[in-house]
Amino acid sequence: MAHHEPEQLTETQLKYLRTERTKEMRIQMISFGLMIFLTFIAFALVALELDKNFIVPIVIGLAFIQVALQFYYFMHMKDKGHDFAKLLILTGLYFAIAFVVCFIMIVWIGNPI
Amino acid sequence: MAQVKGKKAGFGAVLWDYLTTVDHKKIAILYLIAGGFFFALGGIEAMLIRAQLAIPNNDFLSAGLFNEVITMHGTTMIFLAAMPLLFAFMNAVVPLQIGARDVAFPFLNSLGVWLFIFGGIFLNLSWFLGGAPDAGWTSYASLSIASPGHGIDFYAVGLQIAGAGTLISGINFATTIITMRAPGMTYMRMPLFTWTTLVAAILIVFAFPPLTIGVFLMIFDRMFGSNFFIVEAGGNTIIWEHLFWIFGHPEVYILILPAFGMFSEIFSVFSRKRLFGYSAMVFATVLIGFFGFMVWAHHMFTVGLGPTANAIFALATMAIAVPTGIKIFNWIATIWGGSIEFTTPMLYALAFIPSFVMGGVTGIMQAAAPADYQYHDSYFIVAHFHYVIVGGVVFALLAGLHFYWPIMTGTMLSEKLGKLEMVIFFIGFHCTFLIQHWLGLWGMPRRVFTYLDGQGYNAANMISSIGAALMAVAVIILLINIIKTLVKNEKVGRDPWGDGRTLEWSLPIPAPYYNFAQTPLIRGIDVLALEKEEGDGTIPSAGPVEPIHMPNNSFIPFMISLGLFIAGFGALYFASGKPWAIDAVADLPVRPWALYVLIAGLAITFISMGVRSWKDDLGYYITKEELEADLRELEARERGAN
Known part of the structure; x- marks a missing residue:
């Protein structure tokens, strides 16, 4: 295998890279906040002691959203x-x-x- | 190897080289030798079965020994012969077909083969250590929990070790084919054997975890006092059946898909035509792989799942016949109008079509759930799965052995002996198994050690046993052929069949240990045939001669596998005579050393893994000068040969 020397980036490329990274970071933060919020909903539902048949399907549904967020945003499946x-x-x-x-x-x- | 070029390496050096090798071509040889050995063992067990059943009221084998023999025959043939032999061809051919220097993880490749070899040895040591497993190759929990002695423990631990190796190899091949293709080798230009290997590797990745879980539950139940399958304590034996068949049905596709791939290559080479309907073949392969996971309960129609569940699984099963039918018609269309050459591999391929279709038709018969209640547990089932596995997989293994022998060893098997072997094997195979369909319909149950005189089974069983002997004769002819060829050692050159169409035939024989001096450029499907028609028959290069990074040989895979092998004995004897143990092993003498053996074995494994992780092994480079010298020498050799 040939060695890959790190290439010198031009000004524009560097700027582009930075905006991309900022965007990525923003998405990560948003999805992190969303996941905390989903977890909060799940805990709240249980804490409110609502009907079991009501809570279980909702929590399972939330879990699926969590899994999708995990895969797509944290584990880079969207890339x-x-x-x-x-x-x-x-x-x-x-x-x-x-x-x-x-x-x-x-x-x-x-x-x- | 370049290092030992020009001098004869001593036996010790060769042995050490094979014990530590990470080269896919040498690992292929290891798989071939070990798989061939287990194939012979399984074959001997088959001969014992047929000898016992040749005449009524026979006492050649006792009832208990007969159960052990049928169990070991099935387990050995599926896990230790058919799969490793397919891995031998995958290792030898797939990296060459896609233009790769090696597989994606050479170290794991070596680990896979050693885990399989140690698992296989562990399983077969049961013959000498108190009796082999005797609950059938499916080892249904109701039988296996009750089976006295340590036989089933050998099955569970041995399969766990060998299965880990298979899972590792599956991950390895999927990764290799997805990531290591040469420039221009798009998915839709991959040879069919590569495609079927990819799908089979993905099936392994999905199918082996259920087996691993099932076998672990069995190990915990039999050796460590848990109650997953023990009904008195609230367990459920049906869980084992589901877990086993969720693995077991994809397993038969793991076996047959690479066989389909090999036949596709053979048909197109010896018909001198491009494979008919390439994209339909790829589509059918993927579809078979997908459907393969949706049909496992058709092995359990009589368990009592209920009519709706049975109907769903019956329908899904029949659906698989559609993509398989597409394949059959495409093969026939490939031969049609081709310039056919009747070589040994081609004869096997031609014999495969009617034989496999017969197995497929009886498969559809059994897919009809109400009818299956009649066939269940009879010789009809035995006939069916031998028609698909022998008529499909074993024909492919024998055809592939003749076809790829030059790539693996640099010599050519004798065609005369090969054709003789093929004819005898073909006749023996149909003689053995065709009559068993009728035996089943006449009411002979499978897995019985004998039958009474005067029930009308005598003549049919005798015919079947004679056929089995013929198959043994064919395998002996093959062995003679192999020994003669190896002793003569007449080397052949590039493209020995003369009509090679895919990249592996473009390489010099034997291929250099780095495979391709320059990365090849793939301009289309069947790239060698394309370059023969449009160019000078050589594959263009995608880049200049550059230093090649190679992995170092390693003894660590052997040590990791050896550690698990030793730990297996510790686990196996752990429950002997303990008060909490299941009835099957509670009366055996206590083995106080078992725990220490278990710990020592696991320590060897984990220390070896630690050494691998913490000690950097960066590999080495083959310099440009070395490569150029090799290329010059090759050119001189080939000019001399012409």
């Missing part, structure tokens, strides 16, 4: 060059959900359907 990783993660998620649903339906509940 270029992650197509294959995205495809595999989503396929894996689909399989995993299918298996869990199956285990709940035909092993845990156990009534033949």
